[in-house]
Amino acid sequence: MNAVRLAVDPLTAAQRLLGATLSCRGVDATIVEVEAYGGVPHGPWPDPAAHSYGGPTARNAVMFGPPGRLYTYRSYGMHVCANVVCGPDGTAAAVLLRAAVVAAGEPVARGRRGQVLPRESLARGPGNLCSALGITMADNGIDLFDPRSPVRLRLGAPLAAQAGPRVGVSRAADRPWRLWAAGTPEVSAYRRSPRAPAPGASD
DNA sequence: GAGGGGATTGCCT
DNA sequence: GGCAATCCCCTCG
Numbered sequence: 053m054n055a056v057r058l059a060v061d062p063l064t065a066a067q068r069l070l071g072a073t074l075s076c077r078g079v080d081a082t083i084v085e086v087e088a089y090g091g092v093p094h095g096p097w098p099d100p101a102a103h104s105y106g107g108p109t110a111r112n113a114v115m116f117g118p119p120g121r122l123y124t125y126r127s128y129g130m131h132v133c134a135n136v137v138c139g140p141d142g143t144a145a146a147v148l149l150r151a152a153v154v155a156a157g158e159p160v161a162r163g164r165r166g167q168v169l170p171r172e173s174l175a176r177g178p179g180n181l182c183s184a185l186g187i188t189m190a191d192n193g194i195d196l197f198d199p200r201s202p203v204r205l206r207l208g209a210p211l212a213a214q215a216g217p218r219v220g221v222s223r224a225a226d227r228p229w230r231l232w233a234a235g236t237p238e239v240s241a242y243r244r245s246p247r248a249p250a251p252g253a254s255d
Numbered sequence: 256g257a258g259g260g261g262a263t264t265g266c267c268t
Numbered sequence: 269g270g271c272a273a274t275c276c277c278c279t280c281g
Contacts, residue, residue, distance in 0.1 A: 087262070101262070111277055128263050129274030135262085148262055179263050189276090220262055 054207045055120030055197050058138040062088035062097055062145040065119070065138035066231050069147050071211035076203040077186040078160040081152035081175050084211070085239040087218045088229040089135070091115070091144025100223040104144035114193045115144045122203055124182070124192040131179030134187050136196065136205065150219070151176045151232070151239050154184065161185070176239070 058065045066088040074081050090099030092107055099105055103125065104115040114123040115137055123135040123146050139145035152175040154161050161174045161184040175184040182188075187203060196205035211233040218230045232239040 089262075103262075106278085109278070125262080126274095126276060128261060129276075131263050133262065150262090177264070218262070222261080 054205070055118065055195075057207055058119035058136065059140045060138065062090055062099075062138050062147060063229060063231075065136070065145070066147045066229070067213055068207060068210055069136060069149070070213050070231055070233055071208050073155065073206045073208065074149070074152060074185065074203070075206070079157035079185050080155045081161075081181070081185060082155050083149055083152050084236045085149075085151035085230070085232040087148040087150055088231070089115075089146050089148060091139075095143060097139070097143075097145055099227075101218065101221040101225070101227070102144070102146075104146075108144070112144070115146050117141060117193075120195060120197045120205070122187075122191055122194050122196055124187065124189050126189060127179060132182040132187060132189055133178040134182050134185075134191075148178060149181055150178050150230070152181055152185075153236070 057068055066086045069083050069086050072083050074083060089102040090097030091102055091104040092098065103112040108116045111125065114121055117137060118141040119138045121137040123137050124132055127133050134149045135146035137146045154174045164184055164186055165174060175181040191203055194201045194203055196203060213231040214234050215228045216230050217226050217228055
Protein backbone atom coordinates (compact mmCIF):
# COMPACT_ATOMS: atom_id res chain seq x y z
CA MET A 53 0.00 0.00 0.00
CA ASN A 54 1.44 3.31 -1.09
CA ALA A 55 -0.84 5.14 1.28
CA VAL A 56 1.75 4.77 4.04
CA ARG A 57 4.05 7.04 2.04
CA LEU A 58 1.43 9.76 2.48
CA ALA A 59 1.06 9.27 6.25
CA VAL A 60 3.45 12.17 6.77
CA ASP A 61 3.32 15.93 7.12
CA PRO A 62 1.55 17.71 4.24
CA LEU A 63 4.66 19.37 2.82
CA THR A 64 6.50 16.04 2.56
CA ALA A 65 3.40 14.43 1.07
CA ALA A 66 3.17 17.26 -1.45
CA GLN A 67 6.75 16.60 -2.53
CA ARG A 68 5.94 12.89 -2.96
CA LEU A 69 2.92 13.69 -5.12
CA LEU A 70 4.90 15.72 -7.66
CA GLY A 71 5.42 13.33 -10.55
CA ALA A 72 2.73 10.89 -9.40
CA THR A 73 0.21 9.63 -11.95
CA LEU A 74 -3.50 10.19 -11.49
CA SER A 75 -5.81 8.00 -13.55
CA CYS A 76 -9.52 8.63 -13.91
CA ARG A 77 -12.10 7.54 -16.48
CA GLY A 78 -9.87 7.24 -19.51
CA VAL A 79 -7.28 9.91 -18.73
CA ASP A 80 -3.83 9.51 -17.12
CA ALA A 81 -2.10 12.66 -15.91
CA THR A 82 1.22 13.43 -14.24
CA ILE A 83 0.92 15.80 -11.29
CA VAL A 84 3.19 18.84 -11.65
CA GLU A 85 1.76 21.40 -9.20
CA VAL A 86 0.35 20.96 -5.69
CA GLU A 87 -0.38 22.87 -2.50
CA ALA A 88 -0.07 21.55 1.06
CA TYR A 89 -2.80 22.18 3.63
CA GLY A 90 -2.75 21.35 7.32
CA GLY A 91 -5.31 21.22 10.08
CA VAL A 92 -6.52 22.35 13.48
CA PRO A 93 -4.85 25.04 15.64
CA HIS A 94 -3.41 22.61 18.18
CA GLY A 95 -2.65 19.73 15.80
CA PRO A 96 0.76 18.92 14.35
CA TRP A 97 0.32 21.25 11.35
CA PRO A 98 -1.85 24.24 12.26
CA ASP A 99 -3.03 25.98 9.09
CA PRO A 100 -5.49 28.90 9.13
CA ALA A 101 -5.94 28.53 5.37
CA ALA A 102 -7.09 24.91 5.53
CA HIS A 103 -10.73 23.83 5.36
CA SER A 104 -9.99 21.62 8.38
CA TYR A 105 -8.73 24.46 10.59
CA GLY A 106 -12.07 24.86 12.39
CA GLY A 107 -12.38 21.16 13.23
CA PRO A 108 -14.26 18.34 11.50
CA THR A 109 -17.51 19.10 9.69
CA ALA A 110 -19.60 17.17 7.17
CA ARG A 111 -17.75 18.87 4.34
CA ASN A 112 -14.15 18.28 5.45
CA ALA A 113 -14.55 14.97 7.31
CA VAL A 114 -12.45 13.11 4.74
CA MET A 115 -9.44 15.29 5.60
CA PHE A 116 -9.47 13.82 9.14
CA GLY A 117 -9.49 10.23 7.88
CA PRO A 118 -6.76 7.90 6.62
CA PRO A 119 -4.25 9.04 3.99
CA GLY A 120 -4.61 8.15 0.33
CA ARG A 121 -8.26 9.16 0.04
CA LEU A 122 -9.69 11.75 -2.33
CA TYR A 123 -11.13 14.94 -0.81
CA THR A 124 -13.22 16.97 -3.24
CA TYR A 125 -14.96 20.27 -2.65
CA ARG A 126 -16.88 22.72 -4.80
CA SER A 127 -15.25 26.06 -5.32
CA TYR A 128 -17.15 29.26 -6.04
CA GLY A 129 -20.23 27.23 -6.79
CA MET A 130 -19.03 25.88 -10.11
CA HIS A 131 -15.66 24.17 -9.99
CA VAL A 132 -14.60 20.92 -8.35
CA CYS A 133 -11.16 20.78 -6.74
CA ALA A 134 -9.36 17.58 -5.75
CA ASN A 135 -7.07 16.89 -2.80
CA VAL A 136 -5.14 13.83 -1.69
CA VAL A 137 -5.56 13.26 2.05
CA CYS A 138 -2.26 12.83 3.88
CA GLY A 139 -1.00 12.47 7.45
CA PRO A 140 -1.87 9.59 9.78
CA ASP A 141 -5.53 8.66 10.32
CA GLY A 142 -7.03 11.11 12.81
CA THR A 143 -4.95 14.09 11.76
CA ALA A 144 -6.21 16.67 9.29
CA ALA A 145 -4.06 17.39 6.25
CA ALA A 146 -4.37 17.23 2.48
CA VAL A 147 -2.62 18.22 -0.71
CA LEU A 148 -4.52 20.19 -3.34
CA LEU A 149 -3.83 19.09 -6.92
CA ARG A 150 -3.38 22.26 -8.93
CA ALA A 151 -2.02 21.14 -12.31
CA ALA A 152 -1.12 18.01 -14.25
CA VAL A 153 0.23 16.99 -17.65
CA VAL A 154 -2.11 14.76 -19.64
CA ALA A 155 -0.05 11.67 -20.46
CA ALA A 156 -2.76 9.45 -21.97
CA GLY A 157 -6.34 9.93 -23.12
CA GLU A 158 -5.85 13.42 -24.47
CA PRO A 159 -8.91 13.24 -26.78
CA VAL A 160 -11.08 12.30 -23.79
CA ALA A 161 -9.70 15.21 -21.79
CA ARG A 162 -10.28 17.59 -24.69
CA GLY A 163 -13.84 16.39 -25.01
CA ARG A 164 -14.48 17.17 -21.35
CA ARG A 165 -12.96 20.65 -21.55
CA GLY A 166 -15.15 21.33 -24.56
CA GLN A 167 -12.97 23.88 -26.29
CA VAL A 168 -9.83 24.19 -28.33
CA LEU A 169 -6.90 24.53 -25.97
CA PRO A 170 -3.14 24.13 -26.08
CA ARG A 171 -2.08 20.79 -24.64
CA GLU A 172 -0.47 22.27 -21.57
CA SER A 173 -3.69 24.01 -20.56
CA LEU A 174 -5.90 20.91 -20.46
CA ALA A 175 -5.35 20.22 -16.75
CA ARG A 176 -3.82 23.51 -15.59
CA GLY A 177 -5.60 24.93 -12.55
CA PRO A 178 -7.40 22.90 -9.87
CA GLY A 179 -10.85 23.31 -11.44
CA ASN A 180 -9.61 22.49 -14.92
CA LEU A 181 -7.71 19.45 -13.66
CA CYS A 182 -10.90 17.91 -12.27
CA SER A 183 -12.80 18.83 -15.39
CA ALA A 184 -10.25 17.19 -17.69
CA LEU A 185 -10.11 13.99 -15.60
CA GLY A 186 -13.84 13.78 -15.01
CA ILE A 187 -13.59 14.03 -11.20
CA THR A 188 -16.85 15.09 -9.53
CA MET A 189 -18.19 15.70 -6.03
CA ALA A 190 -19.50 12.11 -6.07
CA ASP A 191 -15.88 10.93 -5.87
CA ASN A 192 -15.32 12.48 -2.44
CA GLY A 193 -13.79 10.04 0.03
CA ILE A 194 -12.80 7.26 -2.36
CA ASP A 195 -9.61 5.26 -1.76
CA LEU A 196 -7.08 6.26 -4.43
CA PHE A 197 -5.10 3.05 -3.92
CA ASP A 198 -8.03 0.63 -4.22
CA PRO A 199 -7.91 -1.11 -7.63
CA ARG A 200 -11.72 -0.90 -7.82
CA SER A 201 -11.78 2.88 -7.47
CA PRO A 202 -12.63 5.03 -10.50
CA VAL A 203 -9.85 7.42 -9.53
CA ARG A 204 -6.42 5.90 -8.97
CA LEU A 205 -3.08 7.27 -7.86
CA ARG A 206 0.33 5.80 -8.55
CA LEU A 207 3.35 7.26 -6.78
CA GLY A 208 6.65 7.35 -8.59
CA ALA A 209 9.99 9.04 -8.30
CA PRO A 210 9.31 12.59 -7.06
CA LEU A 211 10.25 15.45 -9.39
CA ALA A 212 12.58 18.29 -8.50
CA ALA A 213 10.41 20.90 -6.78
CA GLN A 214 10.29 24.66 -6.57
CA ALA A 215 8.30 26.30 -3.78
CA GLY A 216 6.30 29.50 -3.41
CA PRO A 217 3.26 30.99 -1.68
CA ARG A 218 -0.12 29.33 -2.11
CA VAL A 219 -2.56 30.68 -4.66
CA GLY A 220 -5.84 32.34 -3.78
CA VAL A 221 -5.81 31.78 -0.02
CA SER A 222 -6.87 34.68 2.19
CA ARG A 223 -5.05 33.52 5.33
CA ALA A 224 -1.45 32.41 5.86
CA ALA A 225 -0.97 33.66 2.32
CA ASP A 226 2.80 33.87 2.51
CA ARG A 227 3.52 30.34 3.68
CA PRO A 228 5.54 28.68 0.88
CA TRP A 229 3.47 25.51 0.70
CA ARG A 230 2.89 25.52 -3.04
CA LEU A 231 5.23 23.17 -4.90
CA TRP A 232 5.67 22.74 -8.61
CA ALA A 233 7.95 20.77 -10.91
CA ALA A 234 10.79 22.98 -12.04
CA GLY A 235 10.59 24.08 -15.64
CA THR A 236 7.11 22.83 -16.58
CA PRO A 237 4.82 25.16 -18.57
CA GLU A 238 1.75 23.42 -17.18
CA VAL A 239 1.84 25.11 -13.77
CA SER A 240 -0.96 27.55 -13.13
CA ALA A 241 -0.38 31.28 -12.97
CA TYR A 242 0.09 32.76 -9.51
CA ARG A 243 -2.72 34.96 -8.31
CA ARG A 244 -2.83 36.35 -4.80
CA SER A 245 -6.25 36.25 -3.17
CA PRO A 246 -8.10 39.58 -3.36
CA ARG A 247 -8.86 39.10 0.35
CA ALA A 248 -5.30 38.38 1.42
CA PRO A 249 -3.54 40.97 3.56
CA ALA A 250 -0.54 42.77 2.16
CA PRO A 251 2.54 40.61 1.49
CA GLY A 252 4.69 40.21 4.58
CA ALA A 253 1.83 40.65 7.04
CA SER A 254 1.87 38.06 9.82
CA ASP A 255 -0.26 34.92 9.57
C1' DG B 256 -34.22 29.47 7.81
C1' DA B 257 -31.51 33.29 6.06
C1' DG B 258 -27.15 35.26 4.88
C1' DG B 259 -22.39 35.37 3.53
C1' DG B 260 -18.03 33.55 2.00
C1' DG B 261 -14.82 30.88 -0.89
C1' DA B 262 -7.97 26.56 -1.97
C1' DT B 263 -11.62 29.54 -9.47
C1' DT B 264 -12.05 30.65 -14.14
C1' DG B 265 -12.62 33.09 -18.42
C1' DC B 266 -14.08 37.09 -20.56
C1' DC B 267 -14.27 42.13 -20.31
C1' DT B 268 -12.01 46.80 -20.75
C1' DG C 269 -6.60 44.26 -13.60
C1' DG C 270 -11.67 43.95 -12.81
C1' DC C 271 -15.58 41.28 -12.35
C1' DA C 272 -19.48 38.06 -12.68
C1' DA C 273 -21.19 33.30 -12.47
C1' DT C 274 -23.01 29.98 -8.97
C1' DC C 275 -23.63 26.39 -4.96
C1' DC C 276 -22.76 24.11 -0.92
C1' DC C 277 -21.55 24.65 3.62
C1' DC C 278 -21.11 26.92 7.80
C1' DT C 279 -22.62 30.23 11.22
C1' DC C 280 -25.93 32.64 13.58
C1' DG C 281 -30.59 33.73 15.11
